[in-house]
Structures are given as C-alpha cells and as structure tokens.
Amino acid sequence: MAVDIKLKRANKVYREGETLSGVIILSSKEPIQHQGITLTMDGAVSLQLSAKSVGVFEAFYNSVKPIQLISNNIEVAKAGKLPSGRTEIPFEFPLKVKGGKILYETYHGVFVNIQYTLRCDMRRPLLAKDLMKSCEFIVHSLPQKGRLTPTPVDFSITPESLQNVRERTPLPGFKIRGRLDSTNCIITQPLTGELVVENLDVPVKSIELQLVRVETCGCAEGYARDATEIQNIQIADGNVCQDLAIPIYMVFPRLFTCPTLETTNFKVEFEVNIVVVLQDDHLITENFPL
Template identity: 75%
Template structure:
C-alpha cells in the first residue's frame, strides 16, 4: 500500500525567531484506510561539532567528551491510535519555539566543523509487520536582531611589496600599488559587503582579482581548541589586466545558511574573514585579509 507523509509549515521561507510559534500541517496521503498506533511530531535543535583530520589524536579527550549540544527538544502526539481514511488527510499542529532551560537558540548555520540545525520529524507508528513511516523537515532560526544601529566604518587599504607579511621573496617581487576600501568590516548579514579596488600600477600584468569569503571555525574543550579556516565562496570581480586608476566595485552577498552572525560560546566559535586576492600573470598571489564581524539588525 503506497502511503506518503509530508510536513508543511505555514511560512514558505521556513524562517522563525525564538518565542514564535511554529505552525503547519502533517499531510498523509493513502489510497486505502491506514491503521496506525499514533502519529508523533518531534522538534529538535542541535549543535554538532567535529574536528578536522589534522587534529585527530591531538585532542583525544575532545573525541571522548564532546556530544551534540541540544538547544531544544519537544514532542507532541498529533493523532492517537486509530485509522486514517483513504485519500488526503491534513492534521494541523503548533509548536512554541523555546530553548531548553537557560540555553539560547543560535542561528541556523551549516559549516564544516560546526553545524547548527533545527528539524521537525513526524513518525507514524504502524501495526504488525508494516514498516513505520517517518519524514523530516528542516526549518531555519534567525537570532534576535540587535536593537543598536550598526554604523559603517570604512576600512582603507594600500598593498605594495613592502606591506606583504608572508613574502620571503620580497626583493624579487614586481613593483605594484593597489589601493581601495571596504565600506564596513562590521557587516549586517542580510546586506552585501561593498567597497572598491583600484590598481594604480603594476610592473607585471594582472590576471585576475577575486573576493574570497572564509569561515573560521573553532571547536574544543578544556584540553585545547582546534581552529580551522575554510572557503565559503570565491567571486571574481575582474579578469585580465584591468585599466590602471579605474575603481573596480566590490560587491558580495553573504550566502544563506553558510553564514550567520559572528558567534562565540564556551565550546565553539564561528568567525568570518574576507580576502582580496590579486593573481599576476606569472601566477604570483597577492592577498589582503580583513576580519569581518557579522550581525543581524
């Protein structure tokens, strides 16, 4: 017998804030009447932490002690044992979105070593040898917006061979001067990062100019912390040897789910940086790094 179970939330974007009520319907479709031993709906919010492969063995205690951090957990029975009639049946539900005890609901975030996820799960218990049915649906939690206004403070930069910090071959580098600014490094996560880059002069033609958004995830416990940086996205803002003295606009939208307001807790941190990368024709890489603080207003 073909049976389908679905969870549909009233909000199409599935975005909620703490203290709001999650409402929607459980949709069951079956050709014939469906006997069951109860339909259970459960809501869960978890923070999953893991270490990168390079840290394995260094923090043995971390592996043995860390468990998923539960932010919220509750369940309700939406239907008692009985029989669902053939056809389409919709069972409405409501769930208050409240954290457990004195915990805080962090914003939904899908990272590499830190993952914050909120899910609804529907379980249909079936009798005898029939297999139980289940369906999972993810919803998105946004943290409470800051009431204070974020005043943008532009950050100017000037890149020359002398300003490069990690270059061992400074004497052999070609001469260049690249100026520019970012409109702000304390950014609202729902608004784009903006600014401009100007190539004043360069002895070697430029091949490409790119914007690289990086997440820096820190996990750990009392025994120690592991800090790992991974790329989220890379946007090319110029290709080829651009006109010297011409302002090139910087514009980057922060991707949903892969970014969140900058977060710092006892067990983990999520921070962000942006790199302006200039690739020369001889494949020399020139990089300028800017730490970002993301917030929601």
C-alpha cells in the same frame, strides 16, 4: 503509505518566539491502522574534527557531542485508524527555549553545523514498519536594537606591506589601495567598498574576493581551528586600467554564514581575502576579519 510535513511559510524562516504552523499530510490507498502520531522539534549544534586534528586530541572525542538547543514533542493523533486517500492534520509549535538556552542562527558549516528539524513519527502495529518524515526549518536571529556603527577600513598593498612572502626573489613593484565601507557587517546587507590599482609592473590576470569561515571546536584539552572557503567572486578579469575604481560588492550566503559566534565549545568567525592574481600566477592577498 506516505507522510509529508508542509510548513505554512514557503521560505521556512522563523525567529525565536514565533509559532511554526503547518500540516502533516498522510496519503494511502487503503485505510491504515496506527499506534499514534507524534511531532518532534529538534535543534542542535553538531561539531566535527578535521582529519588533521585526529590523533592530536584523543580526549577531545568525548567532548565533541551534539549540543542540544531545543527539544519538544507533541502528540498530534492518538492511536486509531486513518481513512484511505489524503488526510491533513494541522499543527502549531511554539519556538521557545527553556533553561536560559540560546537559539543560534541556522548555519551549515564544515566542522560546525547548527540545524533545526521537525520530525513526524507514525507508530504502526506489529509487523508493520513505522513511518518517519523530517523537514528542516531555518532560524534567524532577532534584529539587534539600535543602529550599527560602520567600521570603514582603508588599505594599501605594496611589496613592503606583505608579511608571508614565501619566495625571497625580488617582487614586482606594485601599489593597490582601496577601502571596505565596514568590516562590522549586517548579515542581510552586502559587503561593499572599492579597489584601485595605482601601479603594477606585471599585468593582472584576475582580482577576486574570497569569503572564508574560521571554525574552532574545543574543550579544556585543546582547540582545533580550521579555515575553509565559502565563496569566491571575481571582481576584475584581465589587466585592469590603472587608477580606475573597481567596486567591491559581496552578498553573504545565508545558510553558510551566520552572526559571528563565540561559545565555550565552539567559535564561528568570518574573514574576507582580496586576492590579486598576476599573469605569472603569483598571488597578492590581503586579509580582513569581519
């Protein structure tokens, strides 16, 4: 006996107010007795502490509980008997929340996870094992009304502009300037800009764009804040020509990024680092909150 859930939309992407529709597919070689088939829709935020925070916030563990966003269930078939072969049961499930809750966008992080699932349960008679199948669907936020005002940022990186210099040995002379077209980003559009190496005493090994998520989980007892890398894109390899405009172009991966979120229990923020790796393996990094 096998159970499967098939949604009509191949990409499984839905927005609040839309209806999830699809079929439950039941396959068996012989007729099957069952005690009822139910379909459950669940959406929750699961929070997790990083290893460095364990022991720091003992009271914190009580408050790191999943935050329920949506929970509905429907009976798709009453107790009865299914024939042998393949049976398809169609379903429709409205994606609506109750009690003023908000459907946050699907997000797969390290310490914060926002996931939505459909679960089909088939209860079986005594001595027969119950069957269960779940499938994840993706929730995207409704587009915001009105045009987003770009917030361009011009930057210039020199030895004097560096803040966290670990080694106090004389730094090589360099000047790198550039521009990010906007740090106020539309998640479906790429991050763009350009970078120019004006002069550099030491040859360049690589220039990279690093996208970072900053996840904060917390309560009244304290907050744990952790930054982790999402992706790293090389935009230049080897010693680049000076005064040559190098394009900056980064597409946001949709499952691992979401609109910036700030709630009472958790925050999800994003930053981009421009990293210049020199031939002697020194790193020059400039950070931009997005």
